[in-house]
Amino acid sequence: MSSTLKVKQRAFLNLFPAPEFLMLSTSGVSITDYDTKFVELKREVLGDGFRLVHSSQSMNPKGAVTGGLVTRGEEIISILKEIKSHHHIRYTRATLPDERSYVFTATIDRVPKESMRDAVAFIVEENAPVSLLDSVFDFTVVDKQPDKFKVAVSVLSKDIVSTYIDLFERAGITPVSFDVESQAIARAVIQRGDKTPYLLINFYQYKTGFYIVENGAVQFSTTVALTSDVGAEMRKVLTFWEARHSSLDTPHKIEKAFLCGKRVDNDFVASFGDYKLSYERADAWVNLSASSKVNLSPEIRDESLDYAAAIGSALSGRKTKHV
Numbered sequence: 001m002s003s004t005l006k007v008k009q010r011a012f013l014n015l016f017p018a019p020e021f022l023m024l025s026t027s028g029v030s031i032t033d034y035d036t037k038f039v040e041l042k043r044e045v046l047g048d049g050f051r052l053v054h055s056s057q058s059m060n061p062k063g064a065v066t067g068g069l070v071t072r073g074e075e076i077i078s079i080l081k082e083i084k085s086h087h088h089i090r091y092t093r094a095t096l097p098d099e100r101s102y103v104f105t106a107t108i109d110r111v112p113k114e115s116m117r118d119a120v121a122f123i124v125e126e127n128a129p130v131s132l133l134d135s136v137f138d139f140t141v142v143d144k145q146p147d148k149f150k151v152a153v154s155v156l157s158k159d160i161v162s163t164y165i166d167l168f169e170r171a172g173i174t175p176v177s178f179d180v181e182s183q184a185i186a187r188a189v190i191q192r193g194d195k196t197p198y199l200l201i202n203f204y205q206y207k208t209g210f211y212i213v214e215n216g217a218v219q220f221s222t223t224v225a226l227t228s229d230v231g232a233e234m235r236k237v238l239t240f241w242e243a244r245h246s247s248l249d250t251p252h253k254i255e256k257a258f259l260c261g262k263r264v265d266n267d268f269v270a271s272f273g274d275y276k277l278s279y280e281r282a283d284a285w286v287n288l289s290a291s292s293k294v295n296l297s298p299e300i301r302d303e304s305l306d307y308a309a310a311i312g313s314a315l316s317g318r319k320t321k322h323v
Contacts, residue, residue: 026050028314029083030095030181030307031164033065034205036079037310040087041288050288050315054087055307068097070163073170080171091174093313095181096164098209102128102155103180103221110147120151128155136161138180142215152217154180179316181309182211182221188312189258189282190216197254199238199277201230202308203261210237214252258282260305284308287315 027040036058041050058079064072083089104127108119120139124132135155143150161178168175179187185202195215202209204223208230212220220241224233238254245252260282284304304311 026314027087027089027092028094028184028310028312028316029080029092029168030184030309030313031060031065031070031076031167032097032181032204032309033060033067035059036076036083037307038083038087039307039310039314040089041311041314052285052288055310056083056086057306058082068099068160070167073163073167076167077171080168080173084171084173089173091176092168093177093179093316094164094168094175095184095309095313096156096160096178098181098221098223100156100160101180101182101221102130103152103182103218104128104155105142105150105152105219107148107150110145110149116141116149116151120153124153124155127153130155130157134158140217142217142219152219154183154218156180177316179313180218180221182209182218184310184312184316185209185260185308186211186213186216186218186312187287187315188284188308189260189286192216192287196256197241197252199234199254199257200282201234201257201259201261203259208233209261210234212237212241212254256280260284260308281305282308284311 026042027038030037038054038056038058039052040054042053043050060079061072061075064070064075070076106120106123106127108116108123111119116139120137121132124130124135124137128135135157137153137155139151139153141149142152164178165175182200182202186200189200190198190213193216197212197214200209200211200213202211204226206226207223208226208228209221209223210233211218220237222233222237224230234257241252241254254277256278258280282305284307
């Protein structure tokens with residue numbers, strides 16, 4: 001495409017902007033115990049990927065959200081209303097709390113696509129401590145065999161999901177999709193198409209999340225209190241994963257951990273003992289367009305580690321999904 005044609009197209013789009021859904025402009029919101037983060041991304045019209053348009057952080061009143069439970073909804077609604085007013089959004093994608101979700105993998109018989117949800121529903125109660133009637137779930141196929149499917153499943157109670165839907169709707173914002181927080185983070189920091197198994201360690205303000213990601217999907221998730229021995233908890237997670245896959249011919253060994261979140265500190269790896277992992281600060285911009293990453297300052301890159309969930313939620317616009 002000639003440079004002249006590119007300029008003409010860009011001028012036309014500026015004068016006659018396409019509707020939001022056609023432009024795939026999308027926003028992401030992540031509500032935690034500590035704060036509410038917002039990002040807005042827009043697809044590069046003449047390139048590949050998304051670029052960052054806006055980002056913001058609002059501190060939640062202490063105790064308004066505790067362990068993922070919303071205890072003072074009006075105060076969170078007030079924050080969401082400010083985001084709506086300031087950024088002029090009507091729709092968003094959002095996260096749901098890890099502490100209130102159950103993530104598991106299972107193998108089901110290969111069935112027609114239209115029967116898969118029923119097949120997964122059949123195994124929810126035997127893998128998560130909730131009743132099927134009182135829960136909602138989402139799943140991703142992570143491996144296909146001639147007669148079997150391996151699925152990664154996320155389950156939450158209907159009450160939790162309804163509470164978060166209500167927050168947005170009362171703020172005048174329509175949530176078009178939700179992701180469990182760990183899956184949103186994985187979508188942000190793992191290169192699209194990378195099927196390698198990784199450990200993600202997410203350092204929240206007052207807790208630490210451990211997520212095992214393979215084939216682009218979170219297959220194990222646990223969150224521990226800030227007072228826990230991070231090294232000991234990491235060893236438990238890796239031991240569980242290795243034991244579960246020790247009898248398989250296909251290697252599933254984890255060799256790298258990505259670090260993200262508010263309290264990232266590379267020095268902490270010294271306490272992890274004999275596990276020979278490589279550790280790398282996550283890059284929450286890895287799936288944004290090349291042109292947008294060029295203009296990011298080191299300060300913004302570092303700050304983005306705390307925005308991974310909101311960024312990953314916004315990126316779910318590449319493929320609409322509903323919990």
